[in-house]
Amino acid sequence: MTTTATPPRLRAPQPRPSLAEQRERHRRSRRRTVRVVLALVLAALVGTAAWLVYFSSVLDTRSVAVSGTRELTAEQVTTAAAVPLGVPLARQQLDAVARRATSLPQVSAATVTREWPNTVRVTVTERQPLLAVAQPGGFLVVDKAGVVFAAKTVKPSGVVEVAADPANRPLLVELGSVVLSLPEDVRGQVTSITAATPDSIQLKTTSGITIIWGDSSQSALKAQVAVALLDAGPKTTIDVSAPHTPAVR
Template identity: 75%
Template sequence: MTSTATPPRTSAPSSRPSVAPQRGRRTGGRRRVVGTVVAVVLVVLVATAVWLVYFSSVLATRSVVVSGTRDLSAEQVTAAAAVPLGRPLARQALDDIARRATALPQVSAATVTREWPGTVRVSVTERQPLLGITQPGGFLVADKAGVVFAAETTLPPGVVQVSADPANRPLLVELGSVVDALPQDVRDQVTSIEAVTPDSIRLKTVSGITITWGDSSQSALKAQVATALLASGVKTSIDVSAPHAPATR
């Protein structure tokens, strides 16, 4: 009798899920949740900041500060600038405010800035009076740019009296260039300047001397020549219209 022995079967080891992938999935899930929360918080913070700065009354404009005035008052500049109080400071139209401030004839330039949390600063540059244009009952005052910006009953200190058409701005610019070129001691001697055309400028001094200037070209050189000739004791007149060949009488 033959018997066949069959070796016992060994069962295969049972497969168990790895712990590492499960841990990785849990970590990744937590990171995604944290990332989402952080993103939501950032969005909320940015939205809140935008609302606070641009739309809420927390940073609204509460005051206007004016600087740089000389003859104008702060109240005059404030009224002209017309800054809308209560508007969020970030939404103030600074260029528009500056444009309104320069609508004042006395203002040549204006700079507007924000000062947090709630102030608008308006810094102005007033025109420098240089020419006093003779008029019935007083003078129209113009700066070196030929801009007439004030009327006075008497000639302001340091302003040179001129006879010219106040509506002729190019001519006033020529006269301003001449006055600007004069040394202070010579300017102090000038009682008046007259001109009908840009090349017919003439100055008169306290001693009665007439200085024929011509146009405003080479005014710095003409001023040097005129200064030297005045110091030499000229009696009646000086002609520096051709400064390299001046004439005296």
């Protein structure tokens, strides 16, 4: 048997890169190095900033500022809000602080914000007194939402006295809507409102006139009719429960 050996094929020598190609490769390598260094520096800066904001004591909560109070004191709001001091400001749970602030009966809403570098601000909206329910020794004060939020020994100025169950919030809401429908000057003439049921609302005025209101529907129209009839002359009773066909006696 005869075998034939084939000599290995020699590779052709690779052409040497030109000077321009070598320079371009060097520039690309240098740019990659710069990008890597910049990425590392940026990561270090971000990490340092995150540590500074979320974990260091530099931006700890050191004070609580309160605004929006009328009857309440800043101390009362601060105590209720219970903002934990010494916690980094960025880690404060603002919604939880707001919920605690609204646990005060006088507060209808609360907004909590961060004031850098070290303060939590709690802004409250206090309930506006609208109705007063007579009780032994004083009055329970009610807002337009039917919420009983305070007890007073005397009736607050500008508040209308109502004879109603203070636990009946839907009824208090209806009475509040009647009061709000009255012009300011007429509201000032109302001495009391009675309502055994939601559809038996009656108003008493300083001149002794009884205004039979019925329910709280169409209160804006009923108020307009009642004002016109009050201005029309002496009478003892005005019935606007059906405002399109009112009656006077």
